[in-house]
Amino acid sequence: MYNYPPKVSEKNIWKTLLKLNSDPIAIISQNFRELGNTYTLNSFLVNKRFVFSRDPELFDYVMRKNQKNYEKSAIQTHVLGKYLGKGLLTNTGKNWLKQRRLVQPNFSTKNIELLHQTMVDEIKATIEDQIKNETIDLYKMTNSLTFNIIAKTLFGNSIDYDQILRISGSITEIQKMFIKEVRKPFLMSWYKVSGQLKKHLQLSDEMRVVFREIILKRQSETGDFNDILQNLLQSRYEDSGEPMAMEQLIDEIIILFVAGHETSANTLAFTLFLIENNESEKQLLVKEINDLGGDFLSLKTLFGNSKTMTIIKEALRLYPPAWIIDRVALEDDSFKDFSWEKGTIVEFLLYDMHRNPVDWEQPKSFLPERFEEEDIKSKPYFPFGNGARYCIGEHFAFMEMILFLRLFYKKHQLEIETKEMKTIALITLRPVELRGKIVLNNFEN
Ligand code: HEM
Incomplete structure (x- = not known):
């Protein structure tokens, strides 16, 4: 009936299923090498069929050309959705x-650029706070930095650091619970009877209370507020002319926190590691910052194909935080010689697409200059996704990351202690650790 791509053999299914929990990228990649760019895994554990792929043409077909036939899987819409709305x-x-039509315009280039000063202030404060004359957890630093940036660009001074800490704590706990549910779905009854599920739903409710208070207070105030909340409150649906309902607004805010902090935090940590391990790139970056003089933070120098930009793009190629993207087929479908039944889950491994030697020369090397080549647009490079659900925060992310690198390398140096980059692929791909000491330059740039 259906012509599924080559299947993981009976013999290898157990190995694959076990390793999907402990080291998913390694086993998914190994299967690509053995079975080709697209293969099938029948999982008896969850009674579902998965098609894994690193084929850019199939990715384009599912995400763009025939996107109407594909939806996100229940892992995001239900498992995560029950906590995050x-x-x-x-x-x-x-x-x-x-x-999407209502929220996306708030993330236009013009609107994001209005948040420039808020980002600069947060970055300066974080770096100052971390100069301690001792080794620190740099990944923790990039995490709290991007969390504070999203909090302050959303709410301005209407949120205080105590509230930020509470929300960040709740989101971290909820994410841990979510990972447990995804990795060990067969323990669901235990999560229920042990009260873990309830406890995390309560955390979610508590978070909503904080957001509701902030929004209600804002609605009672008058004045000029330069933040995303103000824009969201002023947005109107095209058809009805109505604003967003309170609970939907809270849902969107929670998602902006979740989607908008960890991805950028991971990228910054990976980028710092790559810069510190590539002396010539570091020199070029510092030179660019110095050559820009007083313009090193100005909007007109931020978004061109600068050294700062190509370094970040290359870090996103090697370590895409969204390392895997999934979709479920709503109806039976076929692509080239293959066909599959509705309900099949298609999983795209961006990590492998970004490192496939067929498309990339020296795929494992850190070579930012490849992003200056003419043919770069034809390469399979999708750190922000593809098609209708493309990331709305790309411009926001580049702005905060470029500002951070420029402010950091303008006046500081890093004595990095982590010698080897070990990663862990959970919801996002992140470093296991990144430790080092920040020191002030003893010369003024
Ligand atoms: C380096 C940083 C980032 C990376 C690598 C990244 C990556 C992605 C990817 C791959 C998707 C698509 C997922 C899919 O199709 O299944 C996505 C969606 C999304 N991202 Fe980002 N993102 C980043 C930063 C941000 C920031 C800063 C924000 C908000 C401030 C944000 C908000 C969102 C939202 C709301 C969606 C869902 C869009 C939709 O489904 O309509 N992201 N992101």
């Missing part, structure tokens, strides 16, 4: 489209 990342169908 139905914001853009966890929403589907008509409701998603309606929300």
Whole structure:
């Protein structure tokens, strides 16, 4: 009936299923090498068929050309959605489209650029705070930095650091629970009877209370507020002219926190590691910052194909935080010689697409200059996704990351202690650790 791509053999299914928990990228990649760019895994554990792929053409077909036939899997819409609500990342169908049309304009280049000063202030404060004359956890630093940036660009001074800490604590706990549910779904009854599920749903409720208070207070105030909340409150649906309902607004805010901090934090940590291990690139970066003089933070120098930009793009190629993207087929479908039944889950491994030697020369090397080549647009490079659900925060992310690197290398140096980059692929791909000491330059740049 259906012509599924080559299957993981009976013999290798157990090995694959076990390793999907402990080291998913290694086993998924190994299967590509053995079975080709697209293969099938029948998982008896969850009674579902998975098609894994690193074929850019199939990715384009599913994400763009035939995207109407594909939806996000229940892992995001239900498992994560029950804690985080139905914001853009966890929403589907008509409701998603309606929300996307309302929320996306708030992330236009023009609107994001208005947040420049807020980002600069947060970055300066974080770096100052971390100069301690001792080794610190740099990944923790990039995490709290990007969390504070999203909090302050969303709420301005309407949120205080105590509230930020509480929300960040709740989101971290919820993410841990989510990972447990995804990795060990067969323990679901235990999560229920042991009270873990309830405890995490309560955390979610508590978080919503904080957001509701902030929003209600804002609605009672008058004045000029330069933040995303103000824009979201002023946004109107095209058809009805109505604003967003309170609970939907809270859903969107929670998603912005979740989608908008860890991805950038991971990228910054990977980028720092790569810069510190590539002396010539570091020199070029510092030279660029110095050559820009007083313009090193100005909007007109931020978004061109600068050294700072190509370094980040290359870090995102080697270590895409969204290392895997999934979709479920709503109806039976076929692509080239293959066909599959509705309900099949298609998993795209961006990590492997970005490192496939067929497309990339020296795929494992850190070579930012490849992003200056003419043919770069034809390469399979999708750190921010593809098609209708493309990341709305790309411009925001580049702005905060470029500002951070420029401010950091303008006046500081890093004595990095982590010698080898070990990664862990959970919801996002992140470093296991990154430790080092920040020191002030003893010369003024
Ligand atoms: C380096 C940083 C980032 C990376 C690598 C990244 C990556 C991605 C990817 C791959 C998707 C698509 C997922 C899919 O199709 O299944 C996505 C969606 C999304 N991202 Fe980002 N992201 C980053 C930063 C941000 C930031 C800073 C924000 C917000 C401030 C944000 C908000 C979102 C939202 C709301 C969605 C869902 C869009 C939708 O489904 O309509 N992201 N991101």
